Amino acid sequence: MEHTHTKEHTHEQGGCDHEHSHGNMPVVLFFAGLAAYLAAFLIPEENLLRTLLYIFSMLSAGQHVIIEGFGDTVKDSLKQKKFLPNVHILMTLAALGASIIGDFDEGALLILIFAGAHFLEDYAEGKSKREITNLLKMNPTEARLIQKDGTTISVAVDTLKIGDTLQVLNGDQIPTDGVIVSGTSVVDESSINGESIPKEKSAGDFVFGSTINGNGSFTMEVTKDSQDTVFAKIIQLVKQSQNNMSKTATKIKLLEPKYVTAVLIIVPLFILTAPFILGWSWELSFYRGMVLLISASPCALAASAVPATLSGISNLAKRGVLFKGGSYLANLADIKAVAFDKTGTLTEGKPVVTDYYFHTENAQVEKDWIQILSSMEKTANHPLAAAILAKFPAGNDLSLEVSNEIGKGLTAEYAGQTFRVGKPELFENTPVIIERKKEQYALEGKTVVYFAENAEVVGLIAMMDVPNQQAEEVINYLKAQNIHTTMITGDAEKTGQAVGKLIGIDEVVGNVLPENKSQIIKEQQQQYGMTAMLGDGVNDAPALVAADIGFAMGDGTDIAIDVADAVLMKNDLKKFSYAHKVAKRLNKIVWQNIIFSMLIVAMLVILNLLGKMDIAIGVIAHEGSTLLVILNGLRLLLPVKE
Structure with missing residues (x-):
């Protein structure tokens, strides 16, 4: 099996892709054919009108079946340079065979069942054509270009050239890839790299188009053309993948060409050899051959997957x-x-405090430090501050003058002492125990900040985006x-x-x-x-x-x-494992249906060879097996044990 899938609706048959845009007309014709069949069914006796209604039903409801049957078989066979029939052509020939022996009602019923299942499959599959309009909307369209006289003008991003200087204000979407010339800020780069914690940026650091600037402002120099930015490459990759993917074949699609080819070979051989082997007349041989073709028409097989799949999809939709x-x-x-x-x-998707340590044995001192820390962090607008405040909610507000310098952390004066919160690299006077804990937490992938009093580190807080x-x-x-x-x-x-x-x-x-x-x-x-x-x-x-x-x-x-x-x-990640359980159950039920369908076909073929089968038995067997297959599929509406 080829491990690919599509971003468009296709039918894969015999290793080839077939795109069909059925539109609304075939659906209208299908219901017109259904109405004609019901009208003919209500006519109590055989007459020309009844026959004409059945013929109209076959041609109307089966219009797309006939076209795809012969058209796709010819097209795919020429393309692959080998005979590649599909199930549509088998159903068409079965209906034609029923008509030849005078059973127009059976021919119309075969076409209606198959065409109905086909439209149901279209509904279940959907077009699934992916739109990337929302992605394109996220692509920045304007930039603040700094001119030679120092003034700024708004220009389209696609007019920017490498070397242009841009102004980026707080809250702006960064227009393109470049390097910061002056200024500092915190940039949310989650749209590009998926990192949950915004990055501090200053002169010399690279920034990416479509990412979101924080509270600071800066000037930047353009380093890439708009079509070469990281974000543009993401759009390009999505487009390429959508255009190049083809749907993985389902179980029935894998069986289809082999089954159809076998039937198309067996039926003519049966008609030609039966008079010699079984002593039948040519008329009886042809009749039995047509009955064989009808018996081999996989009505139940056509219904093996679609109702079960729709039931599984409905089951899952109710559970999110x-x-x-x-x-x-x-x-x-x-x-x-x-x-x-x-x-x-x-x-x-957001950091939480996982560990903390304060270098004191005095519980009151630790409590005071935590109160100062939370009061300082209350003034900061940063995901790490939110994590610290979630762990240590600010109690009685302290009257603090807090200085927040990008790249230098928070500084405050309280009770004649200077307190500071920031990255470990900003501090020099660190006790050995705190340094060891920092190294331990860093190895565990945690983000660490220090808390210092009068330039001496007295505590640390470790944070992490937890599972x-x-x-x-x-x-x-x-x-x-x-x-x-x-x-x-x-x-x-x-x-x-x-x-x-x-x-x-x-x-x-x-x-x-x-x-x-x-x-x-x-x-x-x-x-x-x-x-x-x-x-x-x-x-x-x-x-x-x-x-x-x-x-x-x-x-x-x-x-x-x-x-x-x-x-x-x-x-809810648990819904993924639930979906996998439903898929496994669907797989089991579909194979049950396929095996059951094939056994019914085998039974009808044997009865036909023994002369114990006629059209009436074939209709009952077809309808009964199809109904049982559908009911078996509907079991997927029931919850799967989690």
């Missing part, structure tokens, strides 16, 4: 898992590897299913390894750029087989498209949801 096509759910049972984005998928509650349970389930798990993150390797260790994931790949995520997915596909991807950010979009089945987190970005094949609402 939305699939954009039936084939994605059908193929989920066959995945051999799952890749996860870290931030916002396996983790909460969400469901992550470990889902990883354990996947490992029990012998499915390889990988975390892909733009964060540092140590940070990724720390989270991976907590949840027991098999493999961690850190320091990954957005354009490399899809390449890692392709490597996983080559090494393990069919691969799923779960992510929530713009930077995950190419990987979601490249994966055989892409899952977006419901609280993620619009583009991730747009290009994914399924969406986990409410960011």
